[in-house]
Amino acid sequence: MRPQPLIAVADVEASSRWYRQLLGCTSGHGGGTYERLEYNGELVMQLHSFDSDHDHGRIGDPSDKPYGNGVLLWFEVTDFDVALTRASAMGVEIVMPKHRNPPDGFGGPNQWECWMRDLDGYVVVIASPMGTADGDWKP
Numbered sequence: 001m002r003p004q005p006l007i008a009v010a011d012v013e014a015s016s017r018w019y020r021q022l023l024g025c026t027s028g029h030g031g032g033t034y035e036r037l038e039y040n041g042e043l044v045m046q047l048h049s050f051d052s053d054h055d056h057g058r059i060g061d062p063s064d065k066p067y068g069n070g071v072l073l074w075f076e077v078t079d080f081d082v083a084l085t086r087a088s089a090m091g092v093e094i095v096m097p098k099h100r101n102p103p104d105g106f107g108g109p110n111q112w113e114c115w116m117r118d119l120d121g122y123v124v125v126i127a128s129p130m131g132t133a134d135g136d137w138k139p
Contacts, residue, residue, distance in 0.1 A: 023083070092117070
C-alpha cells in the first residue's frame with residue numbers, strides 16, 4: 001500500500017510552488033486545476049482545485065472552513081533544519097515552533113517537528129526522521 005493524499009486548494013499553482021519550495025519536491029503534472037507533487041520520482045501528494053469537478057464532482061466546499069479540520073499533513077524530511085530555513089524565508093505561519101516529540105525522556109518517535117499552515121490554512125508538519133532528536137544532533 002502507498003498513500004496518495006489529495007487536498008482541495010484555492011490556487012493549485014500557488015500551492016504547488018509553496019509545497020515545492022518548502023519540501024524540495026517537484027511538479028509531476030502542473031496546471032491550474034490539478035497537480036501531482038513528487039519527490040525522487042514518487043508521488044508525495046496531490047492538489048486539486050476547489051472549483052474544478054473533473055467529471056467526478058467537486059472535492060470540497062471552499063466556504064466550509066477551516067480546511068482539514070482534524071487532519072495534519074505530515075512530512076518526514078531528511079533535511080529538517082534546511083526545511084526550517086526555507087519555511088522562515090517563505091514567511092510561513094508557524095503553529096508550533098521546532099520541538100522534540102516527545103518533549104523529554106525516551107520513547108515515542110524521538111524526532112524534531114515544526115507545525116505550520118499552508119496557503120489555505122491546512123496544518124502541515126515537517127518532522128526529522130524518527131530517532132534523530134538525540135545523540136549528536138542538537139537543535
